[in-house]
Amino acid sequence: MSDTVAFEDLPGSDLTLETVYLGGTQGNTGDDALARLVPVGNQGGFRYKGSVASGEVLVAALYTSGTEIDWPDSLDPQTGLFTYFGDNRRPGRADLHDTPRRGNILLRNTFAATHGTVADRAKVPPFLLFEKVAPGRSARFRGLLAPGAEALSADDDLVAIWRTKNGQRFQNYRARFTVLNTGRVDRAWIDDLTRGCPPGDSSYCPPSWRDWVRNRRYDALTAPSTAIIRSKADQLPDNKADLEILHAIHAHFDGRPHDFEECAVAIWRMIAPATVSCDVTRPSRDGGRDAVGQYQIGHAADPIKIDFALEAKCYNTSNSVGVREMSRLISRLRHRNFGVFVTLSYFNAQVYDEVRSDGHPITLICGRDVVDTLKSHGHGDLATVDLWLQTNFPRPT
Numbered sequence: 288m289s290d291t292v293a294f295e296d297l298p299g300s301d302l303t304l305e306t307v308y309l310g311g312t313q314g315n316t317g318d319d320a321l322a323r324l325v326p327v328g329n330q331g332g333f334r335y336k337g338s339v340a341s342g343e344v345l346v347a348a349l350y351t352s353g354t355e356i357d358w359p360d361s362l363d364p365q366t367g368l369f370t371y372f373g374d375n376r377r378p379g380r381a382d383l384h385d386t387p388r389r390g391n392i393l394l395r396n397t398f399a400a401t402h403g404t405v406a407d408r409a410k411v412p413p414f415l416l417f418e419k420v421a422p423g424r425s426a427r428f429r430g431l432l433a434p435g436a437e438a439l440s441a442d443d444d445l446v447a448i449w450r451t452k453n454g455q456r457f458q459n460y461r462a463r464f465t466v467l468n469t470g471r472v473d474r475a476w477i478d479d480l481t482r483g484c485p486p487g488d489s490s491y492c493p494p495s496w497r498d499w500v501r502n503r504r505y506d507a508l509t510a511p512s513t514a515i516i517r518s519k520a521d522q523l524p525d526n527k528a529d530l531e532i533l534h535a536i537h538a539h540f541d542g543r544p545h546d547f548e549e550c551a552v553a554i555w556r557m558i559a560p561a562t563v564s565c566d567v568t569r570p571s572r573d574g575g576r577d578a579v580g581q582y583q584i585g586h587a588a589d590p591i592k593i594d595f596a597l598e599a600k601c602y603n604t605s606n607s608v609g610v611r612e613m614s615r616l617i618s619r620l621r622h623r624n625f626g627v628f629v630t631l632s633y634f635n636a637q638v639y640d641e642v643r644s645d646g647h648p649i650t651l652i653c654g655r656d657v658v659d660t661l662k663s664h665g666h667g668d669l670a671t672v673d674l675w676l677q678t679n680f681p682r683p684t
Contacts, residue, residue, distance in 0.1 A: 297323040302415065302428045302472040304508075310424035318424045321350055321417050326481055329424075333374055333390030335412065336481050340389070342396060344412040346480040349432065349464075352419040356528070356667035357450060358459070359659070362416075362429060362466070367507030368436055369416060369429075373460030383447060383458040394460050398445040401434040401503070408500045413486050414464060415472070430466035430508060431493060437505040439463055450665050467495040468508040515643050522633035522653035523604055529658045530604065532672050533631050536657070537603050539676045543683075544601040550680055551599030551629035552578050557660050558652070563592060577619070595625045602632040604654055613638045617647055625649065631657060 291307045292300050297320060300308070311318030319329035327334035327348045337344040349371055351360040358372035374390035375383045384391045400407040414432035419425075435444040444463045449456055476491035486492055487500045495506040524530050540547040548567045556562050565580030578597040585591045598616040600608055608630050616626050626649035628634075633653050634642075642649050652660075666672045 294318075294320065294323065299474060300324065301474045302477070304428060304430055304470045307420055307425055307427045310422065310426070312423065316424075320424055320426045321348060324426070325415060325477060331374070331388050331390075333388045333393060335393065337412070339393050339396070342410070344393060345483060346415070346477065347393065347412045348415045348417060350417050350419065350426065354419075356662065357452065357665065359662045359667065361659075361663070364510040367466040367468075367509045369432060369464045369466055371462045371464065373462065375457065375459040378452050378455035378457040380457065383460065391460050394445060394462050397434050398441070398462065401444070402441045405501055408503065409485055409487055411486075411500070413480065413496060416464075416466065428472075431469045431472055431496065432464040433467050433496065433499045433505060434462070434464055435503075435505070436463055436465045437507070448665075451671075465505045466508045467493065467499065468506040469493040469495050470508075516636065516639045517634075517653070518636075519607070519633050522655055524655050524658055528668070529655070531669055532658050532661065533604055533654050535669055535672055536676065537601060537631055539673075539680065539682070540601050546680065547601035548578055548597075548599045550676070552580075552597065553679060554629060554652070554657055554660055555597060555627055557664050558656075565597065577616075582625075593623065593625065594621075595627055596620060597627040597629065599629040600632070602630055604632050607633050607635040608638060609635055610638055610641070613642065613649075616649065617642075620648070628652065629657070630654065 290303065291309055294309050294311045297308055302324070308320040308324055310320040316329045321327070321334065322329035325346065325348055327336050327346065332350050334350060335344045335347040351371070353360065355376065358376050360371050362369045373383070373394055374386045374388055380386070384395065397411055400411050411434065416429040416432050417426040418429055420427045446461050447458045448461050449458055472493065473491040476489050479489040479491060480486060487497045498504050498506060524533065536550065540550070552565045552567065555565065559582060561583045563581050563583045565578050567578045580595055580597065581592040582595055583590045583592050596616060596619045600612060602608065608628065613628065616628055620626050626647070628649060629652045631654050634651050639651065642651065661672060666675050
């Protein structure tokens with residue numbers, strides 16, 4: 288269980304990684320824990336102290352609820368990479384920067400400075416990441432964020448992407464940050480920031496932030512998972528809306544499960560865009576239908592292409608993938624090949640244990656992964672998933 292800090296203790300509290308800061312109990316906006324922790328206001332996903340218009344933001348907080356279907360903010364604790372979507376989340380504005388909180392302007396200016404000089408980065412406000420948790424308006428601190436990442440260029444860390452909603456196209460930013468290797472942010476640093484002290488000039492500035500400003504070096508907080516075998520609960524969605532998406536995909540291919548292979552290939556391409564080819568093969572004697580392809584690594588001028596085999600099962604969420612199905616894919620792998628298994632359901636414990644314990648190079652894509660992948664590509668609800676299915680995999684007439 289996470290450590291907690293009582294509401295009345297928030298104004299003087301340090302920020303400690305994964306600690307939950309409890310909200311109030313009055314039933315109004317004054318219960319907001321984040322506003323009591325850092326003077327950045329009590330509304331919205333973008334919160335900050337200072338002025339975006341004048342380029343004088345002193346400290347910023349990103350507050351994610353995890354409930355935005357079309358804009359799924361996500362933290363990868365194994366790499367320390369955090370993906371956050373801007374605040375133009377609805378159609379109707381001609382300019383993606385024309386938002387009430389000016390969050391997208393803040394992103395644009397921040398990432399421009401990130402790729403500038405040391406003096407430019409010195410003006411970038413530290414970003415503090417919080418997520419909404421129960422009870423009430425409590426918040427968990429997830430880390431100190433630096434814009435960008437070691438492996439991302441200026442073309443990749445902030446990207447304007449298109450979405451369609453209610454028949455209208457519009458743009459929003461997808462921003463990528465790195466969680467810095469800082470387990471605690473001193474209250475004294477927050478106080479210095481809000482008084483207008485440049486972040487790196489404070490004696491309480493975390494070393495990882497100062498190093499990022501001076502050298503644009505990302506000392507990422509990485510936390511490799513200790514559990515390599517996911518349970519059934521980990522592999523299936525935990526809410527009704529996401530389960531309905533899986534049921535809709537299953538129903539779309541009802542009576543023609545082999546046609547699901549093309550859908551599985553499309554999902555795999557979303558996950559692994561460096562896939563250069565992936566072709567569905569003819570049905571085999573045992574009724575299976577597979578795909579084979581190549582995944583490219585290295586520089587485009589001198590690439591290496593690695594062969595892989597893909598297996599897909601259009602199972603409903605109550606039917607697990609067992610040893611027999613997995614053995615078929617394992618038998619098809621050759622030296623220096625890898626495998627991909629896509630299902631709408633889950634892999635039973637024995638299969639998961641054997642694949643990982645024996646070191647088989649197979650990536651296991653379960654129902655939850657399918658939904659998360661579709662969400663990250665703009666197919667976040669039942670209506671958009673149905674349209675995607677009908678457009679790309681129409682039922683035969």
